[in-house]
Amino acid sequence: MTKSAPVQGTQVVKRIANLMREVAQRNEQGARLVDLCRTVQLEQPTAHRLLKALAAEGLVVQHPESKRYQLGPLVSELGLAVQTAFDVRALAHETLERIASFTKDTVYLLVQSRYESVCLDRREGSYPIKVLTLDVGGRRPLGSNASGVCLLGSLPEEEMEGILQHNASLYPQYEGLSEAKVRSYVQEFKARGYADVSIAPGTRTVGLAIKGPNGRPIAAIAVAAVEGRMQSPRNEEIVQFVLKEIVALERSLFSHTV
Structure with a gap:
């Protein structure tokens, strides 16, 4: 009995972490219990019990009318405390x-978070038609957007393969994306050094990776526009401008950590 306790404890932590990720991904509109149970593969009583415990600690909140779950105030407090x-x-x-x-x-x-990419920040330009596909804090499976392609394509081959296999069943949720298409995007990224993808209808996005001295990706920057605005030669001009900015940013990042 005592030998199984650590395993059970680890399973609980994993379930809680998975629940928190799924709530975060649906945070804007709130997550339904039925959806959380399906994606995390938990029975409803188990998921409800864990969510109740998380709510008691302030990690999630449940809307009194819709009954949907969102991240709680403690998450914000913990985020403020995280200084790398x-x-x-x-x-x-x-x-x-x-x-x-x-x-x-x-x-x-x-940035990468295990099998996902997480939006740290977003800036909107002055063009009146905006492509707002992801909010700050939003998550997507790695490879399902331009930034994710950059991050995925910059990882060691074995790690990249593991993520592709893990996310294969999730890609079709994003405009019918497939593992084969993601692999194609990744190969194109590796060949030219930047991602150029069209996933959401009528849009086109270019992205580049920010890398550390060891070549591992730290983050990625992407520019999204309506498809008509992201044609040659403009998309190449944007890539060159972003590349210049990333080179300067990488210098700032690593001079800051010395």
Whole structure:
């Protein structure tokens, strides 16, 4: 009995972590219990018990009328307490502003979180038709958007393969995307050094990775626009501008950590 206790404890932690990720992904509209049970593969009584415990600690809240779950106030407090050796979001602030000013389109900053990409920041340009496919804090399976393609394609081959296999069943939820199409996007990224994808109808996004000295991706920056605005030669001009900004940002990141 005592030998199985650590295993059970680990399983509970994993279930809680998975629940929190799914709530975060649906945070804007709130997550339904039935959807959480399906995606995390938990029986409803188990999921309800865990969510009740999380709510008691302030990690989630349940809307009194819709009964949907959202992240609680403690998550925000914990986020404020997290200070790494360098804060990518803070250091990239002016970079995103300059890119948004130059392109007049929407600029995203994303990082990897296991099998997902998470939006750290977003800047909207002045062009009246905006492509707002992801809110700050929103999550997507790695490979299901331009930034995710950059992050995925910059990982070691074995790690990339594991993520592709894990996410294969999730890709079709995003405009019928397939694992084969993601692999194609990744190969194109590796060949030319930037991602150029059209996933949401009528849109086109280019993205580049921000890398550490060891070549591992730290984050990715993407520019999203209506498809008619992201044609040659403009998309190449945007890529060159973003690349110049990323080179400068990488210098800032690593001079900051020395």
